[in-house]
Amino acid sequence: MGIPPRVLTVAGSDSGGGAGIQADLKTMLALGVHGMSVLTAVTAQNSLGVQGAWELPAEAVRAQFRSVVDDIGVQAVKTGMLASAELVETVAGLLAGVDAPVVVDPVGVSKHGDALLAASALDAVRTKLLPAATVATPNLDEVAWLTGVRVRTESDLRRAADAVLSHGPRWALIKGGHLAGDAVDLLTDGTEEHWLRAVRHDNRHTHGTGCTLASAIAARLAQGRSVPEAVADAKDYVTGAIAAGFPLGGGIGPVDHGWRFRDHRN
Ligand SMILES: Nc1ncnc2c1ncn2[C@@H]1O[C@H](COP(=O)(O)OP(=O)(O)OP(=O)(O)O)[C@@H](O)[C@H]1O
Numbered sequence: 476m477g478i479p480p481r482v483l484t485v486a487g488s489d490s491g492g493g494a495g496i497q498a499d500l501k502t503m504l505a506l507g508v509h510g511m512s513v514l515t516a517v518t519a520q521n522s523l524g525v526q527g528a529w530e531l532p533a534e535a536v537r538a539q540f541r542s543v544v545d546d547i548g549v550q551a552v553k554t555g556m557l558a559s560a561e562l563v564e565t566v567a568g569l570l571a572g573v574d575a576p577v578v579v580d581p582v583g584v585s586k587h588g589d590a591l592l593a594a595s596a597l598d599a600v601r602t603k604l605l606p607a608a609t610v611a612t613p614n615l616d617e618v619a620w621l622t623g624v625r626v627r628t629e630s631d632l633r634r635a636a637d638a639v640l641s642h643g644p645r646w647a648l649i650k651g652g653h654l655a656g657d658a659v660d661l662l663t664d665g666t667e668e669h670w671l672r673a674v675r676h677d678n679r680h681t682h683g684t685g686c687t688l689a690s691a692i693a694a695r696l697a698q699g700r701s702v703p704e705a706v707a708d709a710k711d712y713v714t715g716a717i718a719a720g721f722p723l724g725g726g727i728g729p730v731d732h733g734w735r736f737r738d739h740r741n
């Protein structure tokens with residue numbers, strides 16, 4: 476019996492099930508790895524926004540991390556919502572002792588603009604978390620607050636990537652999902668450049684896109700793919716999940732993490 480690669484997500488809970496830990500674990504199941512979680516915060520969240528958020532003590536984050544890493548082991552780690560400077564520093568310190576690729580999704584705000592990271596944590600993300608990343612996956616708002624670079628067109632993506640790389644991640648994946656036109660992302664390590672282009676799906680049900688993409692990258696890295704291969708495959712997966720996103724509640728519904736399993740005759 477084959478043992479699947481193990482992937483750890485360090486992130487917050489989204490009670491609505493579209494983003495956060497829930498998106499990460501569903502993505503990992505869909506891509507054939509064993510998903511594990513270190514919870515950093517609990518959010519009360521749905522299709523309309525974030526109604527509340529409670530951060531866990533650093534001690535609880537450390538204990539979950541040690542339980543997983545010391546016994547089970549990890550082939551890749553993904554980080555998402557880290558809430559505060561203290562948790563960013565705690566997680567960055569824990570990652571230093573892990574010999575596995577790390578995907579950092581520097582989550583700042585939710586799709587509705589609700590804060591998921593304290594403003595006081597910005598410096599720790601720049602100086603402690605980004606240097607620990609094999610791949611950092613900021614969206615355009617996150618690029619702006621991390622580097623000051625404002626991306627308005629595709630031609631600005633290269634400058635954004637250079638600014639992110641200057642903080643030390645091995646690769647930067649700049650997500651152009653918030654631009655008009657095709658959904659174009661740029662992956663670069665400063666030497667190689669890979670442009671990832673997908674048709675934009677005219678679907679408002681996109682809750683969880685960023686978490687899903689980062690977790691898919693981590694899953695493929697754990698399966699031994701190179702960074703460019705992992706990102707290309709993750710992009711295909713998230714594009715299909717966005718195309719199949721469905722309405723739930725009164726606002727923005729989730730992407731469909733299970734789109735590859737659906738029996739469309741039902
Ligand atoms: N409407 C769309 N159609 C196709 N692809 C999209 C669409 N919107 C975003 N994407 C793609 O989805 C991926 C995630 O990008 P996005 O910029 O939405 O992340 P994000 O803002 O971090 O997500 P989140 O709101 O979950 O934090 C990228 O590959 C992006 O190009």
Ligand SMILES: Cc1ncc(CO)c(N)n1
Nearest residue numbers: 487488489494495556585
């Ligand atoms: C818990 C959580 N993490 C990440 C996101 C991404 O937007 C979200 N909405 N909620």
